[in-house]
Amino acid sequence: MISPEGSKSLPDRESRFDESLFSLQAMPKLPRGMLKETRKAVALAKKFNDEVVRPHALEIDRQTHADPEYLPWDLVKKANEWGFYTMFIPKLFGGQGFNMPASAYVVEELSSACVGIANVVFVHYLGVAGILASWNVSLANKIFREVVRGQKTGKPCIISLALTEPGAGTDVEENELIDRARLNCHAEKVKGGYIVNGSKIFISMGHVSEWCCLIAYSDLKKASENTVTFAVRTGTKGFTFGKHEDKMGQRACPASELIFEDCFIPDEYVLRDSRIREGFGTRPIADLIEQYIHFVVSVTRPAVGAFGTGVARGAYETALKFAGETEVDGKLLINHEWAQAMLAEMYKNVVIGRLSYTEANYANGLPGGIYNILQRKPVYYYQKYAPKFIFNYLISPLLDFEITQRIFRRLFVDSQSMEVQQRCSGWASLAKIVGTDMGVKNSQMAVELMGQAGLRHERGAEKFLRDSKLLQIYEGTNQLNRINLFNNLIGSSIPQARSFDE
Amino acid sequence: MLTTIKSELKPFEDLAHNFAVRELTANRKVNDSYPFGPFFDPVVARAYEAGLLGITVPEECSGAGQGIGALCVILDRISAVDASLSGIIFTNVLAQEIMLAAGGKDTLKDIMGQATDARSTLIAYPAFCNPGETQTRLDAVRTGGTYSLSGTIEYVVLGGMAGHALVPARIKGQDGYTFFLIDQGGKGLTKSEPIFSLGLHACPGVDLTLAGVEGRPVGKEGDGARCFDHASDRMHAAVAAIQCGIMKGAFQEALSYSQERFQGGREIINWSALRMLLGDMAVQAGIADMVVSGAAMAVDQQDPQWGLSARAAALHLSELACKLTTDGIQILGGNGYMKDYGQEKRFRDAKQVQALLGLFPLRKLGLVSAMAKGQ
Numbered sequence: 001m002i003s004p005e006g007s008k009s010l011p012d013r014e015s016r017f018d019e020s021l022f023s024l025q026a027m028p029k030l031p032r033g034m035l036k037e038t039r040k041a042v043a044l045a046k047k048f049n050d051e052v053v054r055p056h057a058l059e060i061d062r063q064t065h066a067d068p069e070y071l072p073w074d075l076v077k078k079a080n081e082w083g084f085y086t087m088f089i090p091k092l093f094g095g096q097g098f099n100m101p102a103s104a105y106v107v108e109e110l111s112s113a114c115v116g117i118a119n120v121v122f123v124h125y126l127g128v129a130g131i132l133a134s135w136n137v138s139l140a141n142k143i144f145r146e147v148v149r150g151q152k153t154g155k156p157c158i159i160s161l162a163l164t165e166p167g168a169g170t171d172v173e174e175n176e177l178i179d180r181a182r183l184n185c186h187a188e189k190v191k192g193g194y195i196v197n198g199s200k201i202f203i204s205m206g207h208v209s210e211w212c213c214l215i216a217y218s219d220l221k222k223a224s225e226n227t228v229t230f231a232v233r234t235g236t237k238g239f240t241f242g243k244h245e246d247k248m249g250q251r252a253c254p255a256s257e258l259i260f261e262d263c264f265i266p267d268e269y270v271l272r273d274s275r276i277r278e279g280f281g282t283r284p285i286a287d288l289i290e291q292y293i294h295f296v297v298s299v300t301r302p303a304v305g306a307f308g309t310g311v312a313r314g315a316y317e318t319a320l321k322f323a324g325e326t327e328v329d330g331k332l333l334i335n336h337e338w339a340q341a342m343l344a345e346m347y348k349n350v351v352i353g354r355l356s357y358t359e360a361n362y363a364n365g366l367p368g369g370i371y372n373i374l375q376r377k378p379v380y381y382y383q384k385y386a387p388k389f390i391f392n393y394l395i396s397p398l399l400d401f402e403i404t405q406r407i408f409r410r411l412f413v414d415s416q417s418m419e420v421q422q423r424c425s426g427w428a429s430l431a432k433i434v435g436t437d438m439g440v441k442n443s444q445m446a447v448e449l450m451g452q453a454g455l456r457h458e459r460g461a462e463k464f465l466r467d468s469k470l471l472q473i474y475e476g477t478n479q480l481n482r483i484n485l486f487n488n489l490i491g492s493s494i495p496q497a498r499s500f501d502e
Numbered sequence: 503m504l505t506t507i508k509s510e511l512k513p514f515e516d517l518a519h520n521f522a523v524r525e526l527t528a529n530r531k532v533n534d535s536y537p538f539g540p541f542f543d544p545v546v547a548r549a550y551e552a553g554l555l556g557i558t559v560p561e562e563c564s565g566a567g568q569g570i571g572a573l574c575v576i577l578d579r580i581s582a583v584d585a586s587l588s589g590i591i592f593t594n595v596l597a598q599e600i601m602l603a604a605g606g607k608d609t610l611k612d613i614m615g616q617a618t619d620a621r622s623t624l625i626a627y628p629a630f631c632n633p634g635e636t637q638t639r640l641d642a643v644r645t646g647g648t649y650s651l652s653g654t655i656e657y658v659v660l661g662g663m664a665g666h667a668l669v670p671a672r673i674k675g676q677d678g679y680t681f682f683l684i685d686q687g688g689k690g691l692t693k694s695e696p697i698f699s700l701g702l703h704a705c706p707g708v709d710l711t712l713a714g715v716e717g718r719p720v721g722k723e724g725d726g727a728r729c730f731d732h733a734s735d736r737m738h739a740a741v742a743a744i745q746c747g748i749m750k751g752a753f754q755e756a757l758s759y760s761q762e763r764f765q766g767g768r769e770i771i772n773w774s775a776l777r778m779l780l781g782d783m784a785v786q787a788g789i790a791d792m793v794v795s796g797a798a799m800a801v802d803q804q805d806p807q808w809g810l811s812a813r814a815a816a817l818h819l820s821e822l823a824c825k826l827t828t829d830g831i832q833i834l835g836g837n838g839y840m841k842d843y844g845q846e847k848r849f850r851d852a853k854q855v856q857a858l859l860g861l862f863p864l865r866k867l868g869l870v871s872a873m874a875k876g877q
Contacts, residue, residue, distance in 0.1 A: 329864070455697075479776065
């Protein structure tokens with residue numbers, strides 16, 4: 001029970017000014033160059049939309065229905081040529097080093113044309129986030145530089161993240177639930193590495209990825225303290241692909257089943273074993289695993305919010321175009337007041353989605369957030385203007401030293417307070433819920449406004465609707481995200497509050 | 503619920519339920535693959551043999567002579583499994599109702615009497631529009647004793663597949679529009695590739711282009727809007743029934759799944775937030791059943807303002823069905839989004855069905871206009 005005194009103070013505790021206006025806190029400290037750079041990134045995405053995505057999106061979607069085993073090799077090749085797979089990899093690792101919050105606007109832009117293809121481009125960064133948040137900078141450097149080489153050679157090297165299992169979806173995203181989950185992906189320590197057995201499902205871009213950031217468990221009954229994260233190369237003995245899921249939408253982006261049968265993964269490809277805690281400060285192991293999950297989702301959930309916002313925008317733009325050129329009841333649809341009200345509502349939904357993911361990314365940019373260090377002016381400008389050879393030949397070799405790893409862990413893991421972790425994760429959930437709900441809502445409204453034209457594949461609106469629904473499910477269902485929001489932004493300041501404890 | 507109140511409808515409910523279980527459940531995914539897979543002709547043929555294609559047609563026209571109530575219980579039961587067949591039945595009945603409203607009983611009698619199979623008994627119709635609202639009507643020119651139809655008409659459900667099509671056309675020099683019956687095997691008719699649509703994949707449609715196609719007028723010249731409105735009012739109850747069936751199907755699948763799927767060491771039904779979602783669905787599905795019963799009885803009994811009741815039922819249940827089927831996917835998580843389960847299809851079908859009989863927002867505005875006029 002919350003005491004009368006506690007109840008009284010609740011309004012004071014929640015929605016505190018500083019906790020909900022990160023932009024005001026962050027903006028004065030941000031390098032001005034970020035704006036110009038963001039515009040450059042979005043302009044490239046617009047061009048990619050015009051030249052690659054829009055001319056092919058519907059045709060590819062149709063093709064996937066005719067051939068459910070379709071894999072988007074051509075799109076991957078194109079995205080690779082255009083540099084999208086290295087765009088947000090820091091220069092430290094050989095990438096182009098665009099500021100990371102800019103990725104959300106690029107995601108929105110691409111999703112406004114086709115969220116399936118936007119995933120073909122950006123699911124890769126889910127894998128990047130999974131690797132980066134392990135803070136094994138030596139292995140990250142090796143893999144990310146392979147991605148960069150892949151761009152130069154024209155042989156795409158992209159990364160997927162494998163977390164969901166056949167019997168456990170929500171459970172594997174919450175450390176509080178995971179010990180009660182029906183897990184199957186087991187990693188057994190053997191001499192020189194691990195033997196992995198089990199399977200993962202719904203792994204976006206699995207079939208076409210070169211690397212998989214795999215999360216497995218050394219004790220299936222006590223996974224909350226026994227999580228092992230690997231980098232596994234496609235083609236590794238014992239690692240095969242199973243079913244290619246037949247999804248309702250986002251069909252350009254395959255969802256794969258990954259099967260591991262006595263798959264030996266050498267120690268050098270272990271990103272992190274939670275039982276080995278050297279260099280990870282004093283937090284309990286379970287808290288460190290939770291922090292790892294929160295690091296990843298703090299980045300990826302605002303991105304999914306941006307996917308949703310992009311869909312909301314695409315649906316709005318499609319409806320607007322239709323309303324401007326279609327007569328209903330003797331006059332243009334756009335001149336019916338009810339249609340204007342619908343279009344205004346859709347416009348509002350886009351803006352709300354964008355504001356939410358933007359604010360969540362500002363949260364990530366404040367001290368302790370995953371973006372903060374790279375956004376500090378000296379670091380930002382050094383990264384931006386220092387010659388590449390300094391990163392490639394002077395700094396890169398240092399990443400293999402244990403001391404460097406410890407510095408990174410100190411900077412990112414130890415220095416992040418629980419409050420910051422909760423703030424970033426809670427806002428990431430908020431952005432994800434808002435953006436994805438707006439995506440579905442606007443897609444539904446576009447179909448309604450367009451009537452029978454909205455039902456036809458070639459008009460685009462129905463595809464937005466099919467595509468949008470997945471956004472409310474992946475990266476944690478919106479139901480799970482609501483509980484995560486409660487946990488991190490509401491319950492965290494109420495001692496009596498418990499989640500997953502019914 | 504309708505069969506509890508009107509027990510004489512129970513045999514129709516049983517017939518439809520047994521048919522759906524026997525003919526539709528196992529191949530739902532395959533049937534839904536049209537136009538990339540085969541059309542489910544054998545199922546439609548068996549629906550014809552079972553009498554499901556002429557339920558509301560008067561007995562003197564070789565139909566079952568039943569009211570909207572019987573149609574509703576059939577559509578409800580079939581839609582719980584696969585709404586595509588309901589779309590076919592709906593389109594056919596809508597065309598028949600327009601013909602009856604236009605006084606075309608004899609023409610309908612001819613069609614039904616001469617039909618030798620399912621396709622020849624079906625009548626194609628542009629079921630997703632109100633012809634009064636759109637710009638895509640055909641032009642009809644009288645030459646001698648016949649009419650010649652030209653132009654393009656979009657999204658004719660069962661177009662190119664049924665024996666006949668009922669299409670609205672404007673007679674040159676006249677206001678309003680008139681319905682014409684055309685033979686789909688006639689000269690001058692070309693059809694597009696099947697439309698790849700959001701939902702109801704196995705209830706296909708095409709665009710028809712007519713170049714001097716001979717058309718037989720159905721009803722008085724310029725009387726199309728009245729015939730459509732009358733049939734539309736009746737058929738709104740059928741839209742409500744399809745949505746009701748979709749909702750029940752989605753709820754049942756969600757309820758079953760939630761008792762089998764585990765999260766956090768227990769069946770997901772035992773987590774209260776998810777149970778609340780199921781609670782919302784249960785309430786909506788329960789309400790839907792009552793709404794359909796009320797609407798169907800109002801239509802069959804010709805209650806005062808029966809048309810308004812039917813329209814309100816369809817509009818309300820269409821909104822509820824779109825919401826409920828969204829949650830239906832959500833309960834199943836990633837599995838709900840996959841074609842191996844029924845939920846994603848119901849999500850698409852509900853949105854597709856919402857568009858039957860014309861632009862959804864205009865139908866809502868039309869309801870208020872009708873009320874203001876005291877209809």
